[in-house]
Amino acid sequence: MNTVTIDAFGGDRNRPPLLAVRELCKFFPIYSQGIFRRKLGDVKAVNQVSFDLYPNETRGLVGESGCGKSTTVRTILRALDFTSGHAYFNYGGPDQYVELGTLGSSELVELRKSMQMIFQDPFSSLNPRMTVGQIVSEPLQIHHLAKGSELEDRVDEMLREVGLRPEHKTRYPHAFSGGQRQRIGIARALIMNPKFVVADEAVSALDVSVQAQVINLLSDLKEQRGLSYIFVAHDLEVVRHICDRVAVMYAGRIVELAPTEELFENPHHPYTKLLLASAPVPDPDQRTLPPNPGEVADAGNLPKGCAFTPRCPLCCESCSETVPELKPINDHHWVACPFCTGER
Amino acid sequence: MDPNVLEIQNLCVSFFTGEGETRAVNDVCFQIPRGKFLALVGESGCGKSVTSYSILRLIQKPGRITHGKILFHDTDGTTTDIAALSEKDDRLYDIRGNKISMIFQEPMTALxxxxxxxxxxxxxxxxxxxxxxxxxxxxxxxxxxxxxxxxxxxxxxxxxxxxxxxxxxxxxxxxxxxSRPDLLIADEPTTALDVTIQAQVLALMKQLQEKTGNSVLLITHDLAVVAQVADYVAVMYLGRIIERGTVREIIKDPLHPYTFGLLRSLPGLRKNKSRLPSIRGTVPNLTDIPAGCPFHPRCDFMKEGLCDCGDVPPETDMGNGRMICCFRAAEIRKLLDEKRREDV
Known part of the structure; x- marks a missing residue:
């Protein structure tokens, strides 16, 4: 595998990132009906996305449905192929990076040991015909990392670590509640000892009381194992609680990148402001539902220039001409809006 | 004209399956005052949707209303017990979709x-x-x-x-x-929507209610949404209502340990990134409801010999129409205060 060196972006210049995503694009072609299937255009699901993930940190990825946050993480894990751009993953020593986008399949198998995923729906992400033991041990068997009694021991230990019991091994997923199933999914992802884990809406399908348990489990595992997460979510309160840094996405692009507290205390991009203002506050004395106008952008039919213009209170004529670039307003806070970066 | 538009008295709904009778709704009582917004809150499987479906007599086999009254007080002064109407009664057709109408969770499948x-x-x-x-x-x-x-x-x-x-x-x-209904039932109307759109839809429901003066029964699991729109709240757990009161009382000063635990486990209410206090365990299966207080295995204030045996706790009036079902209702304020002090 070839290794490369990279520049810091949207974060700490003095710390080498674990994962550096640079100008990642994922387009899905649209074809016409009929036998010739002429290409009509692209759905720009992920467009010029760049961010860094640091060791033992959680990077939140937030935005409305269809903004491309799931596609971004799936592309990084190479569940989908890159259209263009790069994702550099720290591998084989400090300052040594491999480019995930161009890896061949055998190299990818090797690297997948260090990159795992936890899925949103604890019901459809577990095979109903496999026992919990089979589900959790399968990754180890595929990579030939353990067998026999060692395999059993590692599965037992992993189940205990996520708050299940070894005797659960012989049961099938249907015998478990949503929260317990999500624990099984977490065990399956972590048994490989990955360096980073993508949690795609990992707690959104759970009830409030169980959600808190799973959030605590994820943060305990992060501390104990020195994990890094990319946490995809739409629930801003959850993101605020567990993420160190957040990237806000709109219509396939990142519009704001900042450390969590700074983003929540001092949002700059008008879209981030809209998102934060829309989240209901659990306090009957603060009734602040804004009857805000506008609709979520359609990635297949984006307006020219800045995609947020139809909903933006600041927008002026020049906004619909050029797409704003992500620019720093201080060392670690980046915004893609010319009004926020002082250009207009 | 009766001050309440709907009054539910001792409603029981059971599902008769091969495994025997499952009581999804058990002895539920509440009223919806005319022109007010009542929220029925609880986790999945607590019976909140079944309650709302029985109001319109939408429960299908193997489910059946086994006991209780659903009294609808019409604007012309007549009162109808919806639970006692036959399936093909003209009065039922007159009420369903006309006097009482419903919004379903999934806007795609509802159309x-x-x-x-x-x-x-x-x-x-x-x-x-x-x-x-x-x-x-x-x-x-x-x-x-x-x-x-x-x-x-x-x-x-x-x-x-x-x-x-x-x-x-x-x-x-x-x-x-x-049809200008007297009562609008909204079953998780915003769960499938993005936060920005959720804010719009909630604002719209509130605004229509203020304009037309209809009552709303909102079924939800989201306490933040409840805090934003409701006037009164009823909290359900395992088929029973365990706490009832005005929105300010319930959110600001929850008295039942379950409501208290739910509100404490919301990530947004805590500024520091410490562990989220969660309710231990999971919601038990409806076929296997614990004896005594159904919440006792998960309760921090469980007293052996009092909470874990015998019948369910009786409704205790806490003043101002406030009700909780807890064996330790007399001392609960003191217990909760101690717990709050522990937190700090």
């Missing part, structure tokens, strides 16, 4: 994909009013405008797939509001 928006909405009027086609069309277009759909004349002739999720939910709201 017919093969009929135009206009067609589906006019049907409501044809069913319940003697009305000409032109008049119905005029009324429907007017209603679509009222729920904030731009270009309602054009939308009238479109199919549901041509609309976004938020727009579809507006259409469903328009359909429910067309």
């Amino acid at each position: 017919s994909p093969v009929h135009t928006i206009g067609n589906q909405l006019c049907e409501v009027l044809y069913l319940h009013r003697k009305i000409s086609k032109e008049e119905a069309e005029k009324k429907v277009i007017d209603m679509l405008g009222q729920v904030g759909i731009p270009a309602p004349e054009r939308r009238f002739r479109q199919y549901p797939f041509e609309l976004s999720g938020g727009m579809r939910q507006r259409v469903v709201i328009a359909m429910a509001m067309l």
Whole structure:
């Protein structure tokens, strides 16, 4: 595998990132009906996305449905192929990076040991015909990392670590509640000892009381194992609680990148402001539902220039001409809006 | 005219399956005051949806209302017990979709994909009013405008797939509001929507309620949404209502340990990133409800010999129409205060 060196972006210049995503694009072609299937255009699901993930940190990825946050993480894990751009993953020593986008399949198998995923729906992400033991041990068997009694021991230990019991091994997923199933999914992802884990809406399908348990489990595992997460979510309160840094996405692009507290205390991009203002506050004395106008952008039919213009209170004529670039307003806070970066 | 639009007395709903009788709703009592917003809150499987479905007699086999009254107080002074009506009673058709209407969770499945928006909405009027086609069309277009759909004349002739999720939910709201119902039941109306759209839909429901003076029964699991829109709250756990009161009382000063635990486990209420206090364990299966207080295995204030045996705890009046079902109701304020002090 070839290794490369990279520049810091949207974060700490003095710390080498674990994962550096640079100008990642994922387009899905649209074809016409009929036998010739002429290409009509692209759905720009992920467009010029760049961010860094640091060791033992959680990077939140937030935005409305269809903004491309799931596609971004799936592309990084190479569940989908890159259209263009790069994702550099720290591998084989400090300052040594491999480019995930161009890896061949055998190299990818090797690297997948260090990159795992936890899925949103604890019901459809577990095979109903496999026992919990089979589900959790399968990754180890595929990579030939353990067998026999060692395999059993590692599965037992992993189940205990996520708050299940070894005797659960012989049961099938249907015998478990949503929260317990999500624990099984977490065990399956972590048994490989990955360096980073993508949690795609990992707690959104759970009830409030169980959600808190799973959030605590994820943060305990992060501390104990020195994990890094990319946490995809739409629930801003959850993101605020567990993420160190957040990237806000709109219509396939990142519009704001900042450390969590700074983003929540001092949002700059008008879209981030809209998102934060829309989240209901659990306090009957603060009734602040804004009857805000506008609709979520359609990635297949984006307006020219800045995609947020139809909903933006600041927008002026020049906004619909050029797409704003992500620019720093201080060392670690980046915004893609010319009004926020002082250009207009 | 009765001050309440709906009064539910000792409602029990059971499902009869091969494993025996499952009581999904057990001895539920509540009233909805005219022109007010009542939220029925609880985790999945607590019976909140079954309660709302029984109000419109939408419970299907193997489920059945086994006991209790659902009293609907009409504006003309008559009172009907919906639970006692036969399935084919004319009065039931008069109430369902006309005096009481419903908004469902999934705006895509609630609308017919093969009929135009206009067609589906006019049907409501044809069913319940003697009305000409032109008049119905005029009324429907007017209603679509009222729920904030731009270009309602054009939308009238479109199919549901041509609309976004938020727009579809507006259409469903328009359909429910067309007959000017006395009571609107909204079953998780914003769960499938993005936060920005959720804010719009909630604001719209609140605004329509203030304008037309209808009552709303909101079924939800989201306490933040409840805090934003409700006047009164009833909290359900395992088929029973365990706490009832005004929204301010419930959110600011929860008295039942379950409500207390739910509110404490919301990530947004804590500024520091410490562990989230969660409710231990999981919701038990309805076929296996614990003896005594159903919440006792998960309760921090469980007292052996008092909470874990015998019958369910009786309703205790805490003043101002406030009710909780807890064996330790007399000392609960002191216990909760101690717990709060531990937190700090």
